[in-house]
Structure formats: C-alpha cells, structure tokens
Amino acid sequence: KAGVTQTPRYLIKTRGQQVTLSCSPISGHRSVSWYQQTPGQGLQFLFEYFSETQRNKGNFPGRFSGRQFSNSRSEMNVSTLELGDSALYLCASSRMTGVTEAFFGQGTRLTVV
C-alpha cells in the first residue's frame, strides 16, 4: 500500500511569507503528527491530530498551526516565516493512538531566505 505522502518535497520562501505543507497518511491511518528537524535542535514535535482534533501540541509559537480533514489528510501552516524556520518538516501517520508504529513521509525541505 502507498506510504505517507508529503507535498511539496522542496520549498523556498522569503521571510515574512506564509507556507502550507500537506501530508496524506497511509490509508486507514487516523493519527497524523508533525515534526521539525534542524541540525541544531534535532527532531522536535509540532502537533498531532486524530479524527480532525488536535490532541497534542509541542512548544512552538502560534505561527505554526495545523488541521486535519475528514479523510485524515493534514496540513500545517507557518505564517510570517523566519530564517530559523528553515528545516525538514516530517509528517507521521499511525493507525490509532496508543501502542502502534508510526510511519513517516519523506519530508518537506523548507528554506527561508
């Protein structure tokens, strides 16, 4: 079956702009979580959605937001981009919450100039 699909794969934006990233989970998976990976901070949790509801949120400013649609697809939005937002953004999907494997997409590489 198809894996987790993230679009776009690469993105270049200018400071102050906003960006929307998309994640399509594995069919049947209802939980989607987002992570930011940078060389300095490593992999950091952004937020998690389950059945269109945000269940958990990491320690990121309000410029980072997300949502999940009824088909479990998820988007994350970053407004007023800063240079420090340059990172690999990874999305993970799981069948349900609890003890279950999480499968990651290939990520979206965001560069803010």
Added chain:
Amino acid sequence: SQQGEEDPQALSIQEGENATMNCSYKTSINNLQWYRQNSGRGLVHLILIRSNEREKHSGRLRVTLDTSKKSSSLLITASRAADTASYFCATDPNTGNQFYFGTGTSLTVIP
C-alpha cells in the same frame, strides 16, 4: 528537554561487523521505537518494543529495553554498506502519537 540521547554520536565500522547503539530517555514510556534516516530523507521505521518487553528481534536487528535504567540498545549484526545512516530512538510517554526523539547515532559502514 524531554529528548533522549543516543550514544555514541557517531560510529564507524567495517562491513560484516556488528554495530551497537544505545538510547537513554528521561520519562516513563508506553513503547520505544527505532528509526533509520538516510541523509536528509524521511524516517524509516525499524522496530517497536513495548514497555513490558525486554528484547525483540527483526532480521539482523536486536533491540533491548531496560525500563529500570530508562535505556534501550539497538544491535545491527553483519552490517552492510547500505546500513550507513543515522539511527534514532523515539519514545511516547503520552497516550497520543507524540514522540520524543533522541539525538541520533550516525553510523558509517565501510565496504
């Protein structure tokens, strides 16, 4: 920070040798998962071990978990050049799929 730490940070071995990397974490967990990441790409799920399990095998992978010491180890036997990657452990102390990742071990397998 609630992130775990992997040890060593970097490991270089010859093809055919075994590679062992360790992960320590700070809070109680539901389960622990290991992932592999090839340069700048997505994370590939390797193995999940539940908090009530002590050891698990999958192909050339062997994972142990010691919840009393809050640590886990990943052993890759008979390493191959294709195993060259960064390896991360991830824990989920909450009920949701919110993972805390370790700092990663960069493994280089020399042909």
